[in-house]
Amino acid sequence: MKVLVSDNLGEIGIQMLQKADGIDVDVKTGLAPEELKSIIGDYDALVIRSATKVTEDLLQTAGRLKVVGRAGIGLDNVDIAAASKRGVVVMNTPTGNVVTTAEHAIAMMLALSRNIPRGTATLKAGKWDKKKLQGREIFNKVIGVVGFGKIGSIVADRARGLKMQVIVHDPFVTPERIEKDGFEAVSLDELYRRSDYITVHVPKLKDTIGFINRGAFDKMKDGVMLVNCARGGIVNEADLYDAMKSGKVAGAALDVFETEPPENSPLFELENFICTPHLGASTKEAQTNVAVAIAQQIIDYLTTGTIVNAVNVPSVTGDLLAKLRPFLALGDRMGCLMSQLICGPVKGVTIEYMGDFQGLDLSPVSTAIIKGLLTPMVKDMVNSVNAPIIAKDRGIKVSETTSADAEDYLNLIRLTTETTEMSVSLAGTVFGKNDPRIVKINNFRLEMTPHGHSAIIHNLDRPGAIGSIGMTLGKNNINIGRMQVGQEQVGHGEDGDRNIIFLETDTPIPPEVIEELRNLPLVKVVIPLEL
Numbered sequence: 431m432k433v434l435v436s437d438n439l440g441e442i443g444i445q446m447l448q449k450a451d452g453i454d455v456d457v458k459t460g461l462a463p464e465e466l467k468s469i470i471g472d473y474d475a476l477v478i479r480s481a482t483k484v485t486e487d488l489l490q491t492a493g494r495l496k497v498v499g500r501a502g503i504g505l506d507n508v509d510i511a512a513a514s515k516r517g518v519v520v521m522n523t524p525t526g527n528v529v530t531t532a533e534h535a536i537a538m539m540l541a542l543s544r545n546i547p548r549g550t551a552t553l554k555a556g557k558w559d560k561k562k563l564q565g566r567e568i569f570n571k572v573i574g575v576v577g578f579g580k581i582g583s584i585v586a587d588r589a590r591g592l593k594m595q596v597i598v599h600d601p602f603v604t605p606e607r608i609e610k611d612g613f614e615a616v617s618l619d620e621l622y623r624r625s626d627y628i629t630v631h632v633p634k635l636k637d638t639i640g641f642i643n644r645g646a647f648d649k650m651k652d653g654v655m656l657v658n659c660a661r662g663g664i665v666n667e668a669d670l671y672d673a674m675k676s677g678k679v680a681g682a683a684l685d686v687f688e689t690e691p692p693e694n695s696p697l698f699e700l701e702n703f704i705c706t707p708h709l710g711a712s713t714k715e716a717q718t719n720v721a722v723a724i725a726q727q728i729i730d731y732l733t734t735g736t737i738v739n740a741v742n743v744p745s746v747t748g749d750l751l752a753k754l755r756p757f758l759a760l761g762d763r764m765g766c767l768m769s770q771l772i773c774g775p776v777k778g779v780t781i782e783y784m785g786d787f788q789g790l791d792l793s794p795v796s797t798a799i800i801k802g803l804l805t806p807m808v809k810d811m812v813n814s815v816n817a818p819i820i821a822k823d824r825g826i827k828v829s830e831t832t833s834a835d836a837e838d839y840l841n842l843i844r845l846t847t848e849t850t851e852m853s854v855s856l857a858g859t860v861f862g863k864n865d866p867r868i869v870k871i872n873n874f875r876l877e878m879t880p881h882g883h884s885a886i887i888h889n890l891d892r893p894g895a896i897g898s899i900g901m902t903l904g905k906n907n908i909n910i911g912r913m914q915v916g917q918e919q920v921g922h923g924e925d926g927d928r929n930i931i932f933l934e935t936d937t938p939i940p941p942e943v944i945e946e947l948r949n950l951p952l953v954k955v956v957i958p959l960e961l
């Protein structure tokens with residue numbers, strides 16, 4: 431497995447990757463997009479911070495790429511939809527730098543209030559501008575925190591410690607939760623109207639790009655001070671310039687910019703504007719945290735398939751993975767078997783989880799089923815990241831249900847597939863700890879281990895039927911490794927007049943032998959399978 435680290439990553443993370451068995455690491459930072467594009471095809475994993483842009487164009491040439499790991503939080507430099515479509519897992523490290531970034535926002539607010547950058551610059555230039563640089567106290571001032579996530583909530587807590595009055599706006603966090611933490615939840619307009627300081631901690635999304643704009647500034651208190659340590663572009667820089675020029679905004683501190691690095695920003699000419707070059711996460715502690723976290727996540731994913739902190743696929747940690755693994759294997763095999771039993775385009779898939787699954791989140795199992803079902807159709811293009819997207823693109827409606835009743839089993843997964851031509855249902859369970867079995871195909875009960883070269887044969891339940899099948903295979907030098915016979919059930923537990931035979935053979939059954947079997951007088955259907 432080859433890992434490319436294309437942005438500055440804490441040395442400890444690089445050492446961890448270098449020490450991991452079976453992993454080769456290249457560190458190549460500061461590459462131009464074209465240079466990165468020319469080498470990305472060699473790598474299984476890419477580790478980035480905020481400089482590398484993972485675009486659809488780049489992903490098109492990244493044939494081997496399995497995972498992109500962001501040492502940090504924001505993923506606006508990664509085209510997640512394009513990565514998902516190509517089956518690339520995208521993961522970040524959501525907690526390692528949150529304290530550091532919150533501290534930076536507080537530092538920016540204090541530096542702005544007390545003119546620390548200007549004091550430093552003028553003093554170094556030989557001036558003693560004491561009078562010009564009078565600041566303002568933050569004690570008892572109102573701070574409006576926009577976005578009460580991991581960073582916003584720490585900023586709110588630190589501001590409380592500085593004896594500020596904290597008000598919070600976050601439409602996705604209940605007022606009860608905000609109040610439980612001891613803060614006042616307010617509407618955005620009220621936050622604008624009341625705040626002496628506003629600090630922004632929302633992700634850069636369609637709805638948040640440019641949302642601190644002229645209209646927002648108009649609603650703010652005169653003389654407000656603004657801090658943005660979230661993402662460039664959330665604050666409209668042209669509108670901020672006008673608001674500062676007019677005196678509406680008394681000071682602004684930006685760590686992040688619409689374009690990074692910013693070129694000749696008009697904001698730079700304003701004395702009450704301070705800035706840092708995207709330093710929010712730049713402390714030794716935070717960089718150690720995120721480097722260790724992303725290195726471990728990449729190692730775990732490449733070596734054991736454990737997915738942690740992925741944003742485009744459910745995270746499955748080692749413990750959960752151990753519990754889910756038998757059901758994932760069963761789901762994958764059920765999907766694969768189903769794909770070989772149906773014909774015609776698939777319209778819909780119903781997955782029923784029945785009985786006791788120990789409270790597990792079974793969404794990865796559903797994904798495994800869909801992946802198994804799609805694999806023969808789209809071959810290597812499908813994996814557990816993009817399976818739901820491919821299903822949706824193909825118009826396949828997937829529904830899931832759960833119920834307590836698992837018939838005679840502890841737990842049972844029933845998969846029903848509707849195509850334009852037929853409806854097929856099969857059910858599977860896990861015997862013991864780790865033994866997946868298919869126990870029903872349509873009306874036929876059986877007990878089949880879904881594995882290897884196999885065939886399903888429907889025959890009339892008459893003397894000589896099974897013998898003729900064995901003779902035909904033997905004559906063609908095909909050894910039967912395992913054979914199970916299931917009985918058709920026609921309702922109320924009554925047996926019908928057909929059997930279903932499941933055969934596992936040591937070698938694939940060639941097409942001409944399949945034909946020979948189909949021509950046997952008591953045989954009705956022969957379906958060759960590769961499981």
Ligand SMILES: NC(=O)C1=CN([C@@H]2O[C@H](COP(=O)(O)OP(=O)(O)OC[C@H]3O[C@@H](n4cnc5c(N)ncnc54)[C@H](O)[C@@H]3O)[C@@H](O)[C@H]2O)C=CC1
Nearest residue numbers: 504531577578579580581600602631632633659660710711
């Ligand atoms: N300057 C830097 O170096 C760093 C910047 N960041 C950035 O900080 C931002 C916040 O990070 P976290 O707190 O970890 O994210 P988070 O996901 O924990 O919190 C974001 C919060 O914003 C809220 N939100 C979303 N849309 C909103 C809206 N329209 N109005 C108000 N609230 C809204 C969400 O409900 C959520 O509670 C991200 O953009 C991240 O990229 C993170 C680390 C370092």
Ligand SMILES: O=C(O)CCC(=O)C(=O)O
Nearest residue numbers: 479480502503504711712
């Ligand atoms: O990696 C960095 O320095 C920036 C961190 C950041 O912006 C983030 O984690 O979202």
